[in-house]
Amino acid sequence: xxxxxxxxxxxxxxxxxxxxxxxxxxxxxxxxxxxxxxxxxxxxxxxxxxxxxxxxxxxxxxxxxxxxxxxxxxxxxxxxxxxxxxxxxxxxxxxxxxxxxxxxxxxxxxxxxxxxxxxxxxxxxxxxxxxxxxxxxxxxxxxxxxxxxxxxxxxxxxxxxxxxxxxxxxxxxxxxxxxxxxxxxxxxxxxxxxxxxxxxxxxxxxxxxxxxxxxxxxxxxxxxxxxxxxxxxxxxxxxxxxxxxxxxxxxxxxxxxx
Numbered sequence: 002x003x004x005x006x007x008x009x010x011x012x013x014x015x016x017x018x019x020x021x022x023x024x025x026x027x028x029x030x031x032x033x034x035x036x037x038x039x040x041x042x043x044x045x046x047x048x049x050x051x052x053x054x055x056x057x058x059x060x061x062x063x064x065x066x067x068x069x070x071x072x073x074x075x076x077x078x079x080x081x082x083x084x085x086x087x088x089x090x091x092x093x094x095x096x097x098x099x100x101x102x103x104x105x106x107x108x109x110x111x112x113x114x115x116x117x118x119x120x121x122x123x124x125x126x127x128x129x130x131x132x133x134x135x136x137x138x139x140x141x142x143x144x145x146x147x148x149x150x151x152x153x154x155x156x157x158x159x160x161x162x163x164x165x166x167x168x169x170x171x172x173x174x175x176x177x178x179x180x181x182x183x184x185x186x187x188x189x190x191x192x193x194x195x196x197x198x199x200x201x202x203x204x205x206x207x208x209x210x211x212x213x214x215x216x217x218x219x220x221x222x223x224x225x226x227x228x229x230x231x232x233x234x235x236x237x238x239x240x241x242x243x244x245x246x247x248x249x250x251x252x253x254x255x256x257x258x259x
Contacts, residue, residue, distance in 0.1 A: 002018060002019070002020050002096070002098070002121035002122050002125065003017075003018065003019050003020070003021075004016070004017070004018055004121065004129070004167075004169075004211075005017040005018075005019070005038065006169075006208045006210060006211075007026075007034040007035060007038055008034065008173075008208075009030055009031040009033075009034050009057075010030065010031060010057060012172050012173040012174065013028075013030055013031075013057055013171055013172060013173075014169075014170075014171055014172070014173065014208065014210065015027065015028060015029050015030065015031070015034060015035060015061075015171075016028070016131055016169050016171075017035070017038060018095075018096075018098075018121070019042065019044050020096055021042075021044075022044065022045065023044065023045055023046075023047045023096055024038075024039060024042075024044040024045065024046050024047065025046075025047065025048040025049070025050065025095055025096075026046065026048075026049055026050070027049075027050045027051075027052070027115065027131045027169070027171075028050070028051060028052055028057075028058035028059070028131075028133060028171050029049060029058075029059075029060075029061040029062065029064075030056065030057040030058050030059065030060045030061055031060060031061050032060075032061030032063075032064035032065075033061075035061060035064075036064070046065065046070055047070060047071075047095070047096075048070065048071050048073070048093075048095050049062070049065065049070060049071070049072045049073065050073050050074070050093075050100070050115050050131065051072065051073065051074030051075070051080060051083060052074075052075075052112055052113055052114065052115070052131065052132070052133030052134070052135075052171070053075065053077070053108065053109045053111060053112040053113070053133055053134065054075075054077045054079035054080050054109065054111065055109070055134070055145075057171075058133065058134075058171065059074075059079075059080055059082070062080075062082040063082065065082075066082045071084055071085050072084045072085065073085045073086075073087050073093055074086065074087065074113075075087060075088070075104075075111040075112070075113045076088070076111065077111045087102045087113060088102065088104065088113075089102060089103065089104040089113075090102065093115070097122070098117055098119075098121065098122070099117060099118060099119055100115050100116070100117055101115070101116045101117075101118060102114075102115060102116075103115075103116055103158065103159075105132070105133075105135045105155035105158065105159060106147045106148075106151040106152075106155060107135060107142065107144060107147040107148065107149070107151040107152025107153070107154075107155045107156075108133070108134045108135055108142035108143065108144065108145060108147055108152065109134075109145050109146050109147050110146050110147050110151075112133055112134070112135055112147065112155070113133075114130055114131060114132045114133060114135060114159065115130070115131040116128065116129070116130045116131075116162065116166075117129040117130075120167075127165045127166065127167055127213075128162060128163050128165065128166040128167065129166070129167045129169065129211075130159065130162060130166050130167065130168055130169060131169045132159060132168055132169065132170050132171075133170070133171050134170070134171055134172065135152070135155050135156065135159065136156060136159050136160075136168060136170060136217070136221075137170045137172060137174050137175070137178055138168065138170060138174070138175040138178060138199075138209055138210060138212040138216075138217065138221070139175055139178035139179045139181075139182045139192075139195075139217070139220055139221050139222075140174060140175075140177075140178030140181065140182070140221065140223065140256070141156055141221075141223040141253070143253075143256075143257065144253065149249070149250050149253055150246070152249075152253070153245075153246050153249045153250070156223055156224060156249075159214075160214065160217070160218065160224045162214055163214065164213065164214050164215040164218070165213060165214070165215060166213060166214045167211040167212070167213055168210070168211050168212045168213060168214060168217060169210060169211045170210055170211075170212075173203075173208060173209065173210070175199050175203075175209040175210070175212075176196075176199060176200065176203060176209075178221075179192070179195070179196045179199060179220075181222070181255075181256055181259050182220060182221065182222050183196065184234070184259070185222040185230075185231055185234045185235075185252065185255075186222055186225070186228065186230045186231050186234065187230075188230060189219075189220065189230070191216075191219040191220050192219075192220045195216060195219075195220045222234075222252055223249060223252060223253070226245035226246075226248040226249045226252070227245050227248075231248060231252070232248055234252075235247070235248040235249075235251040235252055235255075236248075236251075238251045238252070238254070238255045239251055239254075
């Protein structure tokens with residue numbers, strides 16, 4: 002099984018899984034890169050996963066509406082193309098893979114993530130998580146119609162997945178997020194090293210994703226709300242106390258204006 006990140010718009014990734022014959026895509030905001038890849042590799046699209054209703058995640062769905070391709074997604078009036086509504090605890094089976102549905106609201110009220118606990122098979126068994134706009138490398142999503150408390154709980158939940166879980170976020174925001182992370186925690190040596198790695202990747206026009214939860218726990222301030230330097234920075238930015246939830250809220254507000 003192969004994992005591909007298809008660039009779309011200015012900074013989106015449409016994630017694709019394929020076995021050389023059949024393909025699955027996640028959040029096809031634009032149909033063109035998906036159709037081009039299907040044609041160039043000789044693949045048949047046989048499943049679509051949607052994390053939430055924002056247009057850059059669903060804008061391409063109309064290209065496959067009525068094609069008997071199952072479109073899995075949360076129940077939301079803005080996603081009329083979904084044929085199979087999913088919710089917490091559901092499991093999708095595709096080409097021998099197990100795909101579990103987690104509800105991770107915050108960025109939006111109905112946001113879901115898709116987790117492959119056994120990875121892509123016996124030869125590539127590190128778990129995989131398609132997290133949409135909830136968790137980014139070195140950052141997290143902005144709150145739209147969800148709440149900060151929901152986002153905190155959702156990140157805590159994603160952060161508790163196994164350390165080798167590959168994090169497939171939907172935006173190439175990594176360098177901008179790393180600049181913020183360095184402002185929060187300037188003396189974190191893991192953060193300094195990871196920034197150099199990501200800068201080298203982007204200089205070659207390569208994606209910084211997928212990341213891993215092991216990496217994110219070491220460099221992402223939104224998953225490090227109990228670390229002393231992160232706490233100190235949040236207190237300087239107006240956090241009322243040093244509890245992780247208050248630290249997280251202050252960080253998210255700071256990032257909004259950073």
